Amino acid sequence: MNRATKGIVSTTAVLLCLAACTGVKGSAAPVSVQLAHAATEAQDTVQLVNGVAISRAEVHRVSRLLLSQAGSFEQISPETMQRSNLAALDQLTVAELLYQEAAKIEIKDLDLQVEKKVAETRALYPGPDAFEHALKASGLTFGEMVRNARKSIVINTFIDQRFTSKVEVSDAEARSFYQENQDKYFIRMENARASHILVKVDEKMKPEEKQKAREKAEALLTRVKEGEDFAAVAESESGCPSATAGGDLGTFGRGQMVAPFEKAVFDLKPGEISSVVESQFGFHIIKLAEKHEAGKVSYEEAKQKIVEFLKAEKVRKAVMSFVDELKSKAKITRV
Known part of the structure; x- marks a missing residue:
């Protein structure tokens, strides 16, 4: 179907x-x-x-x-x-x-x-x-x-x-659920949330075409580094479907993205923008929104979803x- x-x-x-x-x-x-x-x-x-x-x-x-x-x-x-x-x-x-x-x-x-x-x-x-x-x-x-x-x-x-x-x-019901299920539901793997702008390339491109793609990515990087809104540039210029969401890729963990992209993401601090990163898909400009180390999710972080689940x-x-x-x-x- x-x-x-x-x-x-x-x-x-x-x-x-x-x-x-x-x-x-x-x-x-x-x-x-x-x-x-x-x-x-x-x-x-x-x-x-x-x-x-x-x-x-x-x-x-x-x-x-x-x-x-x-x-x-x-x-x-x-x-x-x-x-x-x-x-x-x-x-x-x-x-x-x-x-x-x-x-x-x-x-x-x-x-x-x-x-x-x-x-x-x-x-x-x-x-x-x-x-x-x-x-x-x-x-x-x-x-x-x-x-x-x-x-x-x-x-x-x-x-x-x-x-x-x-x-x-x-609150007592929610706290009780959290305490009873800490090790089952509330363990967080290292993860990050990022947006990107992609200038696509493919294997059929000639070297000079690929160089032009890199130069375009560098020009876009300059624009966002100088203060132009990242999401707006992503929406108008990115070759990724995420462009419609301002380049937002959502939250993902290690092992979910191609290696060069992943390394760049986890090397950034929240709010930082990467240099141009090359992958098999093309040239990326990455902005890190947030990053979380592996560990337990706190009750305060989990409370809203716990309440929603118990209510449902x-x-x-x-x-x-x-x-x-x-x-x-x-x-x-x-x-």
Whole structure:
């Protein structure tokens, strides 16, 4: 399944936090439901949830997504496929139950939110043709995709109002988690965050062309050394995809970059700009944002992420308990 198709197919799934019981590797995800099942009117119904049909085609779409996200899309055994189909059916059932409950609440500007969600999905593709191709490959109609987006927003709003907004994590809870898991989750390898400006070269270049590339890099270095904004120069001049982010490469550890680049990065101090560095990709000008030695992450550094994690766990458990309650009251019929 290619990247473009995933962008559309993901609009049919309950991603993937509500499926703790499904047994498909890689099925854990953030607690909010990203995009929910649209009960299509396909003739091949496999299950009714309080009278609403779930189609075989929808099960197969979500199943393919699960397998793709689990990294097991190639050479799938019949047993794995069966587990995936059952997991998909369970997620679609959960989504339908949640939607039926969530539809009772009033959501301000719902139509505008749906339009925005659809526009964001369209924006993932380079043009209308690519979007239409991905939509066709997913097996969805545009109308089905829009209905999915609407259900997604309704379910997420319901979860936020009923569960997320009411959950709190105390400092004592966060500290306890940190103390119990220091050696498991809070060991930091040496890492750095840097930006760069790249003047690309390739092996086909003649020596004089390569020299011109070096001279261009030297000229760019002069500009940033004299005070021109590094990110702005990177955005306008760099040949790396990171140019759109002002050259920001994010955080990385040793062994993740080519040797000349890595050495230059870890020799710098935060805020410093390197001289021109040559690698197999071309000529780099590097600016170090921050650098961390190997060691334990302090509680203060980790607190925000710990609180977010513990809150998500509380919400997940509350939602799953609520889902169990809905299932116990629902009329669910296999066809």
